[in-house]
Amino acid sequence: MNSPARKAANAFLGPLDEDGRVPAHQQTRVSAFLMSVHGALARQLAASLPITLQNSAQVEMHAQFCRQIEFLSMLVRATSWVPDPMLPMLLWQWETAWWPRPVLCVADQTQARMIDLAAFNHALHAVIRPAALLPEAIDAMDPFAQAMRHIEFESGRLMQAQIIFLKSPQFHHVRHEVAAAVERRHEQVREHLSSMLLGLEVETAGRHLIPTAYHLHVKAAMEAAAAAANAAAAAVAETSEAEKR
Amino acid sequence: MPILTRGRRRIRYELDSPAEGPADGPVFVLVNGLTQYIELWEPYRYMLVAKGFRVATFDLLGQGISDKPSLHITQDDQVAVLHDLIAELGGGPIFLAGISFGGVIALRYAIAHSDTIAGLVAISSFAELPPQLYLLGSVMRTGLILGGTSFLMDMLFPMNLSNEWLAHQMDALEMAKRRGWLLNDAYALQNLMESFLEFEPMTPQLSSIRVPTMVLNGEFDFLTPRSLQESLRVNIPDTELVFVPRAYHAFTLEKPVLTADYLARFARDVMSGRWKGKKTIWIGPEEPGGDFTPFPADFDHMRAIPVRHDKPQAAELEMANSGETTPR
Numbered sequence: 373m374n375s376p377a378r379k380a381a382n383a384f385l386g387p388l389d390e391d392g393r394v395p396a397h398q399q400t401r402v403s404a405f406l407m408s409v410h411g412a413l414a415r416q417l418a419a420s421l422p423i424t425l426q427n428s429a430q431v432e433m434h435a436q437f438c439r440q441i442e443f444l445s446m447l448v449r450a451t452s453w454v455p456d457p458m459l460p461m462l463l464w465q466w467e468t469a470w471w472p473r474p475v476l477c478v479a480d481q482t483q484a485r486m487i488d489l490a491a492f493n494h495a496l497h498a499v500i501r502p503a504a505l506l507p508e509a510i511d512a513m514d515p516f517a518q519a520m521r522h523i524e525f526e527s528g529r530l531m532q533a534q535i536i537f538l539k540s541p542q543f544h545h546v547r548h549e550v551a552a553a554v555e556r557r558h559e560q561v562r563e564h565l566s567s568m569l570l571g572l573e574v575e576t577a578g579r580h581l582i583p584t585a586y587h588l589h590v591k592a593a594m595e596a597a598a599a600a601a602n603a604a605a606a607a608v609a610e611t612s613e614a615e616k617r
Numbered sequence: 618m619p620i621l622t623r624g625r626r627r628i629r630y631e632l633d634s635p636a637e638g639p640a641d642g643p644v645f646v647l648v649n650g651l652t653q654y655i656e657l658w659e660p661y662r663y664m665l666v667a668k669g670f671r672v673a674t675f676d677l678l679g680q681g682i683s684d685k686p687s688l689h690i691t692q693d694d695q696v697a698v699l700h701d702l703i704a705e706l707g708g709g710p711i712f713l714a715g716i717s718f719g720g721v722i723a724l725r726y727a728i729a730h731s732d733t734i735a736g737l738v739a740i741s742s743f744a745e746l747p748p749q750l751y752l753l754g755s756v757m758r759t760g761l762i763l764g765g766t767s768f769l770m771d772m773l774f775p776m777n778l779s780n781e782w783l784a785h786q787m788d789a790l791e792m793a794k795r796r797g798w799l800l801n802d803a804y805a806l807q808n809l810m811e812s813f814l815e816f817e818p819m820t821p822q823l824s825s826i827r828v829p830t831m832v833l834n835g836e837f838d839f840l841t842p843r844s845l846q847e848s849l850r851v852n853i854p855d856t857e858l859v860f861v862p863r864a865y866h867a868f869t870l871e872k873p874v875l876t877a878d879y880l881a882r883f884a885r886d887v888m889s890g891r892w893k894g895k896k897t898i899w900i901g902p903e904e905p906g907g908d909f910t911p912f913p914a915d916f917d918h919m920r921a922i923p924v925r926h927d928k929p930q931a932a933e934l935e936m937a938n939s940g941e942t943t944p945r
Contacts, residue, residue, distance in 0.1 A: 497804075508795065
């Protein structure tokens with residue numbers, strides 16, 4: 373895992389360049405990370421697919437495989453690549469992290485592998501939100517930004533097959549063990565994602581504290597209304613006091 | 618950033634207190650709706666503290682920056698978190714208020730732990746899932762799956778807020794949605810929604826709520842309509858049902874100054890012994906500090922057009938409201 377040398381400062385990618393685009397070195401690192409994780413999933417899905425699809429689950433798995441290939445192809449073409457001397461080491465760390473880790477809660481080894489594959493699939497589509505890394509001011513027509521939005525949008529749908537599988541009645545007796553396997557994959561993906569972003573001086577944890585224009589607008593309106601209410605109450609009290617006198 | 622730990626889970630919360638006043642003064646605990654997070658209660662933190670209350674806000678499991686369990690979140694887990702938070706607040710009367718999804722959690726909490734709170738405010742809440750609400754919830758879940766969090770935001774704003782508010786906020790609406798989209802993760806929202814898949818009506822347990830309860834219902838709320846609020850009024854022993862004029866489902870966002878005024882007056886009435894309860898029905902004021910008016914006893918409060926009650930029911934309501942023509 374790369375340890376950040378400098379303190380992270382931004383909640384989003386950027387600052388944007390003169391054309392309103394994410395700097396090329398950030399595009400390179402983010403796309404390399406996404407290609408690593410989606411590539412690993414594509415390989416694991418391919419290894420699990422038979423030549424002839426024999427049931428609906430395998431049809432869904434094939435669709436998922438094709439979607440991962442689409443992401444990889446899109447990232448290759450939509451990213452402004454520049455040399456990144458850190459990438460060889462980072463890629464080694466990432467690739468080893470994504471190796472299959474069959475769960476121990478079921479005796480059937482095929483099922484154990486499938487649970488881990490679904491957990492990994494769920495984790496990467498749930499935890500990684502590429503579009504949420506983009507600052508508000510990004511050029512809407514930028515291909516990198518569009519690729520990030522497309523991956524995030526499709527992720528919500530891709531997750532569904534995993535949710536149905538992981539919550540299916542066949543695993544009710546090992547519900548907690550399955551949930552723990554998914555949690556482990558979530559933590560792993562989150563850890564590598566955060567570390568990668570910290571290497572780009574991006575820290576998303578404090579996003580809730582960033583005042584947006586909307587937030588400031590509402591706050592101003594609320595304070596004005598409260599001030600008006602207080603003034604009205606004071607006027608009523610003053611009138612009542614005057615009447616007493 | 619204060620963090621409450623429950624097992625492996627971390628819950629973010631905030632506790633605001635008046636600059637002067639006892640450390641164990643009265644406290645409001647505010648429970649988020651489905652897509653909400655602590656920052657949306659900021660007006661309440663500001664105004665209730667100014668009125669002498671402590672205010673505790675928190676992100677439920679799966680919300681904001683509290684932990685987001687990956688696969689399962691039960692409503693019992695949320696009640697357990699709320700119980701831990703309330704235990705942190707020390708002495709002093711505790712008033713629990715929740716909106717919509719948060720109202721369900723608050724009702725569940727009050728059913729199980731009435732003895733730990735002094736009063737309950739159920740805002741746009743419900744104890745049952747009749748077909749309309751169940752199907753609307755299913756549509757929201759499908760919308761989330763197919764269109765993501767941004768689609769859900771697009772749908773919820775016009776469903777739950779008035780034309781007047783939307784027209785005023787039109788320029789800032791995209792920013793409002795972006796903030797909600799940033800802080801909400803689709804999988805966590807889906808888990809929160811799916812905590813209703815095994816929902817059993819709470820109506821039979823509502824009689825266990827032994828504290829004064831104010832039920833707030835937006836006049837134009839069609840997501841959790843009057844029939845659901847009426848069920849709370851009838852089945853919780855010590856209630857007042859208050860209609861919030863010209864309000865939709867999410868009036869806590871739209872009318873924070875007014876709603877904070879309702880909350881503060883409810884708590885003061887309970888603490889001073891002025892609370893009336895008795896399943897009475899009121900029309901709330903449109904401005905902070907205004908009068909609460911008894912709903913006309915001879916008209917059916919369940920109708921949107923003025924239909925008269927049959928005589929025995931009218932007499933019963935008139936008796937409950939008797940002598941209450943002045944502001945509370």
